[in-house]
Amino acid sequence: MAKEASATMTLETVRDSLSAQEDTIIYSLIDRVNYPLNSKTYDQSASLIPGFAGSLVEYVVKETEAVHAKCGRYESPTEHPFFPENIPASVVPVHEYPKILHPVASSININKRIWDIYFNKLLPLIAAPGDDGNYASTAASDLKCLQALSRRIHYGKFVAEIKFTDSPQDYEPLVRVQFQDSDALMNLLTFKKVEEMVKRRVEKKAAVFGQRVGLDDSKPDQKPKIDPAIVSRLYDEWVMPLTKLVEVEYLLRRLD
Numbered sequence: 001m002a003k004e005a006s007a008t009m010t011l012e013t014v015r016d017s018l019s020a021q022e023d024t025i026i027y028s029l030i031d032r033v034n035y036p037l038n039s040k041t042y043d044q045s046a047s048l049i050p051g052f053a054g055s056l057v058e059y060v061v062k063e064t065e066a067v068h069a070k071c072g073r074y075e076s077p078t079e080h081p082f083f084p085e086n087i088p089a090s091v092v093p094v095h096e097y098p099k100i101l102h103p104v105a106s107s108i109n110i111n112k113r114i115w116d117i118y119f120n121k122l123l124p125l126i127a128a129p130g131d132d133g134n135y136a137s138t139a140a141s142d143l144k145c146l147q148a149l150s151r152r153i154h155y156g157k158f159v160a161e162i163k164f165t166d167s168p169q170d171y172e173p174l175v176r177v178q179f180q181d182s183d184a185l186m187n188l189l190t191f192k193k194v195e196e197m198v199k200r201r202v203e204k205k206a207a208v209f210g211q212r213v214g215l216d217d218s219k220p221d222q223k224p225k226i227d228p229a230i231v232s233r234l235y236d237e238w239v240m241p242l243t244k245l246v247e248v249e250y251l252l253r254r255l256d
């Protein structure tokens with residue numbers, strides 16, 4: 001581990017980063033709800049792209065990731081592609097990222113689950129029914145949401161690393177190969193009070209960021225652009241559990 005980098009990263013600074021990433025996630029979701037569901041974007045059989053067997057959103061994500069990969073995006077330990085099998089090598093000079101994580105970190109990528117939850121659980125909750133034909137813009141907006149969620153959830157690797165180095169005496173016995181205990185690890189890294197605070201904070205942010213701002217103060221309050229309760233539920237049911245899953249996966253291999 002690079003000393004200078006680990007010395008500046010603490011549980012507090014990592015939690016600050018998670019809080020800042022909430023803003024990006026909520027703004028991306030607010031952008032997505034500007035479009036109706038536009039289900040053709042996700043239709044495997046719509047054949048919108050000649051010669052490509054898959055949905056429009058898959059095409060946009062794969063092609064965008066390929067360009068970003070060439071420009072070095074996935075060299076960063078905070079970035080994870082949704083189609084890793086499709087990723088070309090970077091052509092730009094290598095940037096030396098501080099080596100904070102154990103090398104096993106690069107083998108952990110749960111984007112397939114994030115993809116599934118985003119399209120099958122979250123999107124139907126936030127997007128209004130309908131079709132305005134803006135499929136490419138819709139896919140671009142989905143990609144922004146997916147990337148923001150993926151970055152936040154995989155940031156669990158950093159949270160886990162800090163927790164491990166802060167208290168090796170607590171973590172090491174549960175991580176040793178012969179005693180690996182994922183349930184005990186999950187209990188140890190869980191802070192229920194912090195989770196309650198995060199849920200309340202994202203709900204408040206969604207209410208503030210999603211306000212409809214007009215000049216006519218006589219108009220009654222309108223509904224926020226995105227339902228704050230759904231954002232809180234997103235964190236409760238998916239974002240935090242998946243972050244913890246990444247933490248456990250990382251810790252189980254921390255002593256490899």
Ligand SMILES: O=C(O)C(=O)C[C@]1(C(=O)O)C=C[C@@H](O)C=C1
Pocket residue numbers: 015018159189190191192194195198239240241243244247
């Ligand atoms: O802040 C932590 O300690 C984390 O591990 C992050 C996080 C989260 O996903 O927000 C996950 C688990 C904890 O129970 C609390 C919060």
